[in-house]
Amino acid sequence: MPDHRIARAITTLAGLFALLxxxxxxxxxxxxxxxxxxxxxQSVVPMSGPAGTQxxxxxxxxxxxxxxxxxxxxxxxxxxxxGQAAQGEWGEISASVQIPAASTxxxxxxxxxxxxxxxPIGISDPFHVTNDDGMIRxxxxxxxxxxxxxxxxxxxxxxxALAGELGGFRxxxxxxxxxTYSGSSPCRDGSTIGVARIEARDPPLGGPxxx
Numbered sequence: 558m559p560d561h562r563i564a565r566a567i568t569t570l571a572g573l574f575a576l577l578x579x580x581x582x583x584x585x586x587x588x589x590x591x592x593x594x595x596x597x598x599q600s601v602v603p604m605s606g607p608a609g610t611q612x613x614x615x616x617x618x619x620x621x622x623x624x625x626x627x628x629x630x631x632x633x634x635x636x637x638x639x640g641q642a643a644q645g646e647w648g649e650i651s652a653s654v655q656i657p658a659a660s661t662x663x664x665x666x667x668x669x670x671x672x673x674x675x676x677p678i679g680i681s682d683p684f685h686v687t688n689d690d691g692m693i694r695x696x697x698x699x700x701x702x703x704x705x706x707x708x709x710x711x712x713x714x715x716x717x718a719l720a721g722e723l724g725g726f727r728x729x730x731x732x733x734x735x736x737t738y739s740g741s742s743p744c745r746d747g748s749t750i751g752v753a754r755i756e757a758r759d760p761p762l763g764g765p766x767x768x
Contacts, residue, residue: 596620598681601668605685605693605738608660614642614668616679617649624673627652629666629684636669660686663694665713683715685738685748693738695750696758701728706742709734709750718742721752731758 599616606612614627625644630636642652650670660666665683672678685693697711699719706718707728719734726732736750 595677596679598668598670598679601681601684604682604740605687606656607687607689608656608658610656612654612656612668612684614652614654615650616670617647619648619650619670619679621648622672622678625650626671626675627654628669628671629657630669631664631666638671642670656684656686662686662688662692663696665715687738691737692735692753693750694733694735696733699726699728699730699732716747718747718749719752720749723752724755726755732756733758
């Protein structure tokens with residue numbers, strides 16, 4: 558059986574670097590980001606919530622910069638700046654910013670630190686935007702990781718344990734899942750979706766429909 562954790566990490570990294578190479582409304586030209594130029598943003602609190610949530614961002618491992626901007630973005634969709642961070646003499650940053658009101662619950666956001674010329678210098682783990690009922694929506698493929706729970710490998714390369722009634726769906730099925738997000742899992746390391754609704758994914762135009 559292939560190691561889905563390794564595949565997920567590779568897919569996610571590739572997606573992040575594709576995201577960070579995109580031009581934005583704040584940047585006049587496309588930038589190339591080297592893998593060794595990015596640091597992991599150490600703390601974003603909370604890590605989930607509805608659009609408009611106020612989050613606290615902090616990290617003490619970023620390179621010194623004359624100015625640090627905070628942005629959020631989705632994979633393959635660019636990013637937008639939402640504030641600035643104060644930076645101490647050793648490179649530590651802190652900021653309080655708001656998740657944009659237009660954010661949707663069907664894709665994760667990443668918090669990104671940019672230097673004074675808008676080159677990315679740090680990126681966070683995914684922030685999970687919820688709807689008014691506290692749920693997220695993810696689309697992807699049901700997989701079996703060999704533990705007590707089935708999991709969802711979503712279109713962004715993120716892996717979620719699935720808790721609750723799956724309605725007869727099996728590994729290999731393409732599905733859309735709505736449910737509550739948890740940053741921990743009772744059956745594997747990582748995140749969990751408490752399934753409230755699961756249905757077959759719409760097939761590509763002209764393609765076969767899942768029975």
